[in-house]
Amino acid sequence: MLSKKQLALISVGTSLSFWDIFNVPYIINASASQIGAVPSTLLLSAEMLGYFTGGSINGFISSKYGRKIGIILSMLVIFFGSLLGFLSTNYLELTIAEFIIGFGIEGEVATVPSYVSEMTITNFRGRAVGLTTLGGFLMSLLVGPIALVVGDNWRLLFLPSLVISAFALTFRISLPESKMWEEKKGEKMVWDNTVLLFIAVWFTSYFAGYSLFSSPLFSLLSSKGFSDATLYYTYILYGDPLGVTIASVLNDRFERKFSSSFSNIASGVAIVAMPILGGVFLLIAGFIVMFFQGFKFPTMYSYTAENLGTKIRSLGYGIADGVGHLGGAIGPIIFAMSYSYSAEYAFLLVGVISAVSGVLLLKGLRTKGKALEELKG
Secondary structure, three states, X not given: OOOHHHHHHHHHHHHHHHHHHHHHHHHHHHHHHHHOHHHHOHXXXXXXXXXXXXXXXXXXXXXXXXXXXXXHHHHHHHHHHHHHHHHOOOHHHHHHHHHHHHHHHHHHHHHHHHHHHHOOOHHHHHHHHHHHHHHHHXXXXXXXXXXXXXXXXXXXXXXXXXXXXXXXXXXXXXXXXXXXHHHHOOOOOOXXXXXXXXXXXXXXXXXXXXXXXXXXXXXXXXXXXXXXXXXXXXHHHOHHHHHHHHHHHHOOOOOHHHHHHHHHHHHHHHHHHXXXXXXXXXXXXXXXXXXXXXHHHHHHHHHHHHOOOHHHHHHHHHHHHHHHHHHHHHHHHHHHHHHHHOHHHHHHHHHHHHHHHHHHHOOOOOOOOOOHHHHOO
């Protein structure tokens, strides 16, 4: 089993997965004035396409050759992607860098929840997964202020990734292999149709979540009289780490089937309300949206891993989450195009899709208090 120190150090590396997610909105906002609102969202779409490929490939490697190799490989890819982003001189190079980083991030997402779930006791499993990812979401507390300071010097946002990934890569070499994987490594992988359910779940959830990282939200704030949209977007974004923190602490107290579902539905309702509101009420609604967008991750990360058997867990997780990120690739584009037609329609569309994800989650297993062997083996 993993010690608390090992979980904390794993979390340091996993934090990179979310450092880049949170810095992309600021890069998009800076580039929109130069290449246009819709073209600038291609940076985010490139990262989502990296997720699509990285999850399946690293998930397969982790299922066949071990979880440890998977979590080492993900850090190595993030390091090289961050290096390219830091050294990039134009938006083409930046787009390629975001694709590579997305590949590494999804490799991380596909393996870490499975690895941690398999290496912790039943009654601590949800909190362990939540606390491992918590460090990543807390990065939003740093990304916002740093992005405001560096302004158009967006290359500096890649510097922390270089330092942290180098450290995490060194540490992970000393981690033990998953005992559950070692016991099952000789078995043949058998397809589980549950993966299809979670492809749909993650596709709709990411469609909504990543849409909120694109230009329409900045445009809405500006149209509602907030002169510094970047500053007020940062205030809204702070709901995300608060949601993750609370969900991480409470992750084992509630049935994750229902807590995962509720967070997506509640976020969807708040998204629909945003263009109707103004002033402080708009900021409160935006904060609520981000709160539940953050709340969903510790619960959904744990819940997805629990619904899949050990042999296919990393691969199935990687496919579901990776293919699901295609929703994150097309969501911001559709959101931006819809917003140019009608703000109310655009936010209604995104809100409904978020709620659909919540409804789909109700088709999963009840997992509270059950060992992984009891669920799918």
